Amino acid sequence: MARFKSKYAEYFNANRSEGDVMFTPSPRVVLIPGLGLITGGPDAMGADVSRQLYLRAIQVMKAASSLGGFVSLSAAESYAIEYWPLELYKLSLKPAPKALEGHVALVTGAASGIGRAIAARLSQDGAHIVIADLNADGGRAVAGELTTLRGYRRATSVGMNVTEEAQVVGAYSCAVLAYGGVDIAVNNAGIASSAPIEETSLEMWNRNQSILSTGYFLVAREAFKLMKAQGTGGNLVFIGSKNSVAAGKNAAAYSTAKAAELHLARCLAEEGGAAGIRVNSVLPDGVLAGSSIWDGRWRAERAATYGIEPEELEEFYRNRTTLKVNVLPEDIAEAAFWLASPAAAKTTGGVITVDGGVPTAYVR
Template identity: 65%
Template sequence: PGDQIRDPYPRVILIPGLGMINTGADAQAADVSSQLYHRAISVAGGSQALSSFVSLTEQEAFDVEYWPLELYKLSLKPPPKEMEGRVALVTGGASGIGRAIAQRLAQDGAHVAILDINLEGAQQVAEGLIQKYGHKRAMALHCNVTDEAAVQEAFRQVTLTYGGVDVVVSNAGIAFAAPIEETTLSDWNRTMSILGTGYFLISRAAVDLWKKQNMGGSLVYIASKNSVFAGRNAAAYSAVKAAELHMARCLAEEGGAFGIRVNAVLPDAVLQGSGIWEGGWREARAASYGIKPEELDDYYRKRTTLRVNVYPEDIAEAVSFFAGPRAAKTTGGAMTVDGGVAGAYLR
């Protein structure tokens, strides 16, 4: 009497003809329950040599689980983190903004699946998270987001590993800048494929899974200031970023009845550690402003209302908000993280 009931959910589920499913507060705890039950199977089998295996009675099991010293030990555990027990999938997670997002969601308590076309980079990020937050807290998968089969397989692998997905951050992308007359059809198609088709395929897989799980979900797009800002020499990039933002709003309407939230973060000029600034993008943007490439950081800082540079961690902070319970009643939203660019103010 007076005891608060502990988590009543089973830790071992045996399915005849299929096998064993283990659950836990996190992947490491589920793995421990698997190891312990395999040992219990061994003990039960060995007992047959002497007599027969007899399990604890319900009263004995209760006395062990609700032993005062055990309850006291459990009371010393720190409170659960905001994203504890949730699984997040981040595309383009090997570098820059994606890496910062993966790190922040893991810090918030989530298990994180890092998808990237750069598998080695994704593995390095995952290994760092495992070292910091524990066994099985992260996994890395090679995924080309424009490949339908690859996207479906990635979601399958994450579901098999963690039991499902709760949060998806669509971030994988490229940048392209050129005057319209210098933009080739190949340039246009590549930009649309990665930033348009890639976001579509990831979104479709996420929504399909969430409807089957029937537990809701949170989809966060990493769009851009260019989603709402008309600028020179980036028609292909800006057009598809605008399409991303509108697709997020449309999916918010589609998913609302299923508890699926869809929101977008609109960054600008995140130079630090970002792969999109490779391959001439920095030089092209600097040329469009009539400055040297090495002057770009200072140029972007000075043009903002707050006179600040924007870093990957700033974007990750916004994603953390949209992904978790603090934004439980927010969908179809867009948050600018750009230091203040008057032409991109939402209205």
């Protein structure tokens, strides 16, 4: 790769005209004997265009060879085509690249709720998305929706249980084979359970720790391995909870695991800094809309904790906030997008609360 870039720079400097600006010197076509063709581009569509053009080129070469021989253009002739002024003018009319163009994001638990909203928000600004979810069918549906909305191969999906080490490793392998790597990893997959401590079973405790703590560890560890191998930095966003910093009555197992997530993120921010890997957290509260978690027992359990009916829970959460608002998945997605974007390039180990203002959860 380094040799190719060096030779391309020599080719450019030998043929350039005044005012020419060199394109990226990275190769768009890589041939690997015994394997085949790998192509690159600013996005999946661009990579596929490179594939199509190269296949047409070798077909022309083959046909020309059967008719007496193929003669390549000279370097000067190739340059005149590549840097043709009319083509350069057309390229200048393209819209400015979006904030996450050329980025690949793996989002766990993205078949519904907050994860789904985050996947949609990141793709809106140009990212390619890998939906990693235990609900494989739901993940495929979300990936299909994003591709229909955003264009060619904008999203793919992989079934993944965050507690299974081999499945987490496999999800990153899927991302690499689909898009070449991962730039952003969003730790979002989760569950919730509620019970007084005397009624908290060992199974409930272990399940919360396994999914919310160990699962986040496995996803983050594999992200670090890949991002360090890529050598281009990276970005991890942890979706924690108000309970990461505020005690949750009748939710000791859940709250303890959520607190572990937050501290893991801060530890990894320290580890990732030298490699340009940023790690930040978003702490939501009471996001009921579109959530598979709140459709289950968690709603009834939390309502019982506060002595209200399940249907009154949304109003209860709104009234306890400083701003008197309900928090939606899209609100969490905006915070995750900011942390994943270049706008937050100098932020790591940070915490953003998106809870409408819950004084007990103010970070201090």
